[in-house]
Amino acid sequence: MDHYRAIVVGCGGLGSAALYRLARELGPGVLGLEQFGLGHSRGASQDHSRIIRLAQHEPQYAALARPAYDAWAEVEAESLQTIVTRTGGLVIEDREARRGRATGSRNIEGYTAVFDDHGVDYEVLDADAVMERWPQFHLADGVAAIYQSESGIVDAARANATHVALARAHGARIVEHAPVRAIRPDGAGVVVETAERAYRADRVVVAADAWTNRVLASCGVQLPLTVLQEQVTYYATPHLAEFAPSRFPVFMFHGEHNFYGFPVYGEVATKLGQHMGGHETTAEDRTFEPDPVRQKRYAMFVEQHLPRFGGPELYTKTCLYTVPPDQNFILDTLPEHPQIVVANGAGHAYKFAALIGSLLADLALDRAPAHPIDAFAIDRPALTDPAFPRSFHV
Template sequence: MSRYRAVVVGLGGLGSAALHRLATELGPDVLGIEQFELGHHRGASQDHSRIIRLAQHEDAYAAIAAPAYKAWDEVEAESGQRLVTRTGGLVIEDRDARRTIATGSRNIEGYTAVFDRYGVAYELLDAQELTSRWPQFRVGGSEQALYQAESGIVDAGRANAVHIALARAHGAEIRTHTPVRDIRPDGAGVAVVTDSGTVLADRVVVTADAWTNQVLAGAGLSLPLTVLREQVTYYSTPHLAEFSPARFPVFMWHGHHNFYGFPVYGEVATKIGQHMGGDETTADDRSFEPDPVRRERYSAFVKAHLPRFGGPELYSKTCLYTVPPDQGFVLDRLPGHPQIVVGIGAGHAYKFAALIGGLLTDLALDREPAHPIDAFSIDRPALTDPSFPRSFHV
C-alpha cells in the first residue's frame, strides 16, 4: 500500500486550499482525493463568484477576515493569477421589513459594532444617500446601508483550479473519480479505503462537505449537519455598464429575505441569490432542478429594487450548504483521533478558503493554528448536545 504524510479527502474550496498548503510544506508526500471530476457542480464550491468582505457580524469571523485577504494575496502572488476583485460592498437593511423577522436576525448595528472593535473603516448611508450613490437601487425610505470599500468578489472556480495547480507544482498527487469508502484510524496514522485500494497516511484532512458523515463513519463520528439545497440566478441584463464591477458593488439585502447580489462577472450577466432557506436534502438525493419559488422570489425582488439589474434569465443553478446547528464552521482534529482533521464551511466559508487551507494544515501538522479557531471546535455544544436548537440566521 502507498503511504503519504498527508491525504486530503474532497477537493472543493477548502480541500484544494489545504492541499496547496500541505504540498507547499511536504512536497510529493501529499495526496488529494476527489470522488468526482475536479470543478464538479455537485457540492458547494462551484460557480464564478463569491462575496469576500470584512463585514462580519461575529468576532470569531471578524478576527480572520483581514488575514483571509492576506492569504488570497499570497496565492495571487505565487500563481500570478487574479482571484480577488474589489468592488466595494453594501449591507442594506430594510428596517420596516425586518421588524417582522424573529429576533436574532442580523442588522446594521451588529456589523458596525464589530467594525468599531476591529478598527475597520465604513460608511453609514440612509436611503436617500444610498440611491444618490447608486441610482440602480429603488428603495422605500426605511432602508439603511453600510458601505465598506474592501468588499468584492473571489472567483471560486478559478481559485480552486489555481490551488490545485499550485499543489501539483509542489509535487502533490491527485486522484479524481475516486470515492473514499472509509477512513479508519490505524495506529498513529489513518487507512483511507477507496474502490481502487487502500492508502495509508500519517494525517488525513476531511473536507467532504455534504459527504462528511459518510466519510467519517469508520472513525466513529456522526455530526448533526443539515444539508440545504440553495440557488442562484444569472440575468442577461442589457445594462452592462451600469452593473460593471467598477460601478456597482456586491451587496447583501436584509429584508423579508436575505438576498445577495453581484455585478456583471464571470458571465455576461448579473447574479442574485438568497442566503439560507433552501429545502433540506442529502448529497445523494438532492435535485439539480432549480426551484420555481426561488426564481419568482428573485424576480420580484429585482423588479422592486433593481429593475435594470434584471433581464432574460441566463440560467439558474443549485448548490449545497452543509450546516451545523449554530451555522458555524468546523475546523478541528477529531477527539481521540487527532491524526484526522475536519473542515466544514457551513455554507459561508469560501471568502476564507485560502486562509482555512493554512489553518487545516496547521492542525494536520500538530501546530497551534496561526489564527484563533476555538469557536469552530468539534466538541462545542452545538455539535455535542442533542438538544441544541438549530439557529440558522436569515
C-alpha cells in the same frame, strides 16, 4: 500500500486550499482524493463568484476576515492569477420588513460594532444616500445601509483550479473519481480506503462537505449536519455598463428574505442568490432542478429594488450548503483520533478558503493554528448536545 505524509479527502474550496498549503510544506508527500472530477458542480465550491468582505457581524469571523485577504494575496502572488476583484460592498437592511424578527447582531448596528472593534473603515448610509451613489437601487424610506470599500468577489472556480495547480507544482498527487469508502485510524496514522484501493497516511484532512458523515462513519462519528439545496440566478441584463464591477458593488439585502448580488462577472450577466432559502436534502437525493418559487421570489426582488439589474434569465443553478446547528464552521481534529482533521464551511466559508487551508495545515501538522478557531471546535455543544436548537441566520 502507498504511504503519504498527508491525505486530503475532497478537493473543493477548502480541500484544494489545504492540499496546496500542505504540499507547500511537505512536497510530494501529499495526496488529494476527489470522488468526482475536479471542478465538478455537485457540491458547494462551484461557479464564478463569492462575496469576500470585512463586513462580519460576529467577532469570530471578523478576526479572520483581514487574514483571509492576506491569504488570497499570497496565492495570487505565487500564481500571478487574479482571484480577488474589489468592487466595494453594501449591507442593506430593510428595517420595516425585519420588524419583530429575531436578527441578533445581524443588523446595521451589529456590523458597525464589530467594525469598530476591529478598526475597519465604513460608511453608514440612508436610502437616499445609497440611491444617489448607485441609482440602480430603488429603496424605500427607513432602509439603512453600510458601505465598505474593500468588499468584492472571489472567483471560486479560478481559485480552486489555482490551488490545485499550485499543489501539483509543489509535488502533490491528485486522484480523481476516487470516492472514499472509509477512513480507519491505524495506530498513529490512518488508512484511507477508496473504491479501487487503499492508502496509508500520517494525517488526513476530511473536507467532504455534504459527504462528511459518510466519510466519517467508519470512525464512529456522525455530526448533526443539515444539507440544503440552494440556488443562484444569472440575468442577461442589457444594461452592462451600469452593472460593471467598477460601477456596482456586491451587496447583501436583509429584509423579509436575505438576498445577495453581484455585478456582471464570470458571465455576461448579473447574479442574485438567497442566503439560506433552500429546502433540506441529502447529497444523494438533491436535484439540479431550480425551485420555481424561489425563481419567482428573486424576480420580484429585482423588479422592486433593482429593475435594470434584471433581464432574460440566463440560467439558474443549484448548489449545496452543509450546515451545523449553529451555522458556524467546523475546523478541528477528532478528539479520539487527532490524526484526523475535519473541515466544514457551514455554507459561508468560501471567502475564507485560502486562510482555512492554512489553518487546516496547522492542525494536520500538529501546530497551534495561526489564528483563533476555538469557536469552531468539534466538541462544542452545538455538535454534541442533541437538544441544541438549530439557529440558522435567515
